Amino acid sequence: LRGIYLAIATIAFVEVLRVISLNLDITGGAVGIFGIPQPFQTQLEYLWIALPLLLISMVLLYRLERIRVGRAFIAIREDELAAGAMGIDPTYYKVLAFTLGAMLAGVVGAISAHFLNTWNARQGTFDSSIIYLTFVLIGGSRSFLGPVVGGMVFTALPEILRSLADTGGLPNWLAQFLRDGRLIIFGFLIVIGTIFFPQGLITPDIFKRRKIQK
Template sequence: MADFFNTYGFLIVSMLLGAVLGLSLYLPLMAGQLSLASPGFYALGGYIAAILSTQVFKVPEGSLFPIPLVLLEMLISGVVAGLLGIAVGIPALRLRGIYLAIATIAFVEILRILALNLDITGGAVGIFGVPQPFQTAIEYLWIALPLLLLSTIFVYRLENIRVGRAFIAIREDELAADAMGINPTYFKVLAFTLGAILAGLVGAVSAHFLNTWNARQGTFDASIIYLTFVLIGGSRVYLGPVLGGMVFTALPEVLRAIADIPGLPLWLSQFLRDGRLIIFGFFIVVGSIFFPQGLVTPDLLKGWRKGWRRRGEEGKR
């Protein structure tokens, strides 16, 4: 078991962080907003943590970085990402559909260009040697697992209170929601901001987890990957992005394992290694046609709940 965790610890933690990133994109979608800004807030959170840990909260070389400071960095990253989310969301969320997607992609590119040209971010090289709070990758479960559980519970509860119902009403029919007294602008900005906060928190953890941070963390490619998490996992229920984030974070490693199979044609092996975005794009196209609501749908979730209730009733008998 120890060998298993040593071998796959990095992948396991990456899957959990990917699931939280999926939820960060799902929150704006709850209010009907196709936002691709999560990579920008993710990169921002990572830069804040990397700068604070290497230039402000310095620790002696060779010693572990204090976990309370990691939590403080997460708090600061979440607050800054949330404030920026409000500043960006108020003007951007006047747009809808593909126009909003383009605007948020532009926001991600603006942050990336800034990161490439600022000295504090390390330019194109980035920030190296981000201190580690743990000795092994698998120990990051102490942060990643609670973060995923709390995020999932938060989104689940959000769907079942007034705010979440307002999000869903706006998604289904914004004009009807407005006629019922729901303020679309307020709730769309709120959903966008919550997603930004969640992405910033994950970025702060990821900076330490990856030990380095640069502008490649927040790109258009990342936007497509995170969109795949939600569209294929499920865009109508909170478990969809969680499943999608885990599966599609692990997919590149699965493709690499298949590419290493002896006897595989060289062109196919090379495609499996380097054609990740093509494969992700294929999944988006196929999923949008055959699974418009994703693999995990509200009806499927209701079916699971009914099955669990029946088993519980049979067990009592």
């Protein structure tokens, strides 16, 4: 699959897994897995695990972009037909990309389960997929740094919106929208971002300009 069909199939596969997890005993059904031990006393202490793993992931992805596998990924992203004509096997590298992404997602999921003290199918809904997509599209998918910046910005954005809603003096409908309408705001930002920033906020050109200036 390629293009929009790959995206649709991915979303459908996630929904299939979510419904299966809702009906299996091993996943706790609708209740999920609860009582997962928390190794730290406060949420801030999880940075001792999260930050090193983030830095390691960024270094690995930075190096991946500069080896043969990474260049094959880039070629398929730019033009899959041309990449195949040059001898690159799109199917092999797509499966490899999904595998690497699943490994990273598994690590994040394990940490999140301990952080939240529970895990259930609600953590893998379509709403979550939209949020993660926003991280990548707005932050930038052409640089290892883009999704990191996008994730930080859009993780903090709902809290900022809630703070604005609680300041007082706003109409009730607007305050309620700021609290509960984050998916609408995220969708609007995706549309605006794809029009005015098709490559995201962080692009490889930023690093090239810095090198030229030096």
